[in-house]
Amino acid sequence: MAKDELMKKLEERIRNCKKCPLSALRTNAVPGSGSYDAKVMFVGEAPGYWEDQKGLPFVGRAGKVLDELLSEIGLKREDVYITNIVKCRPPNNRDPNEDEIKACSPYLDRQIDIIRPKIIVPLGRHSMSYILRKFGFEAEPISRIHGKTFEARTLFGKVIIMPMYHPAVALYRPQLKEELRKDFKKLKNVLMNT
Numbered sequence: 001m002a003k004d005e006l007m008k009k010l011e012e013r014i015r016n017c018k019k020c021p022l023s024a025l026r027t028n029a030v031p032g033s034g035s036y037d038a039k040v041m042f043v044g045e046a047p048g049y050w051e052d053q054k055g056l057p058f059v060g061r062a063g064k065v066l067d068e069l070l071s072e073i074g075l076k077r078e079d080v081y082i083t084n085i086v087k088c089r090p091p092n093n094r095d096p097n098e099d100e101i102k103a104c105s106p107y108l109d110r111q112i113d114i115i116r117p118k119i120i121v122p123l124g125r126h127s128m129s130y131i132l133r134k135f136g137f138e139a140e141p142i143s144r145i146h147g148k149t150f151e152a153r154t155l156f157g158k159v160i161i162m163p164m165y166h167p168a169v170a171l172y173r174p175q176l177k178e179e180l181r182k183d184f185k186k187l188k189n190v191l192m193n194t
């Protein structure tokens with residue numbers, strides 16, 4: 001089956017998923033958006049209010065920051081794929097819990113297998129620890145490893161993992177926005193050489 005068809009079917013399954021209690025609270029599940037041929041996949045944590053309303057990832061305030069960071073390195077949303085570890089909004093935007101991550105992460109695993117990105121950028125610590133562990137690395141404090149690259153071998157080839165701060169931090173800590181800017185510049189360089 002072609003990539004497009006596989007992804008559309010998967011997104012449909014996510015929209016109808018009832019594997020955890022968050023499904024009962026949602027307006028919309030948020031499978032992800034962007035190019036199925038993207039070289040870069042961004043993985044956030046979970047949808048917030050606006051994402052739940054619209055069924056799209058990163059369309060609230062943190063999403064504006066993400067758009068700005070992407071445009072600073074000459075990228076648009078349509079050039080990348082954006083998703084989250086947990087596809088439904090946790091109440092009051094709390095962090096996703098372990099059970100929710102366990103129930104939902106197989107969808108992310110499948111998205112990675114279908115899209116076969118060259119670079120995965122986990123945004124924030126939950127996403128960072130899930131992605132690093134998945135590929136056999138130890139999770140570390142995000143303050144220590146943001147912007148660093150980890151190279152993993154997968155069945156579909158090499159993947160570079162580059163954890164970054166969650167864009168929401170830029171809303172209340174301007175110095176971390178600068179760190180994000182620097183990390184996006186590194187991402188641009190890695191992308192040009194990949």
Ligand code: URA
Binds near residue numbers: 044045048
């Ligand atoms: N924060 C996230 O981690 N993901 C979204 O989609 C929106 C905000």
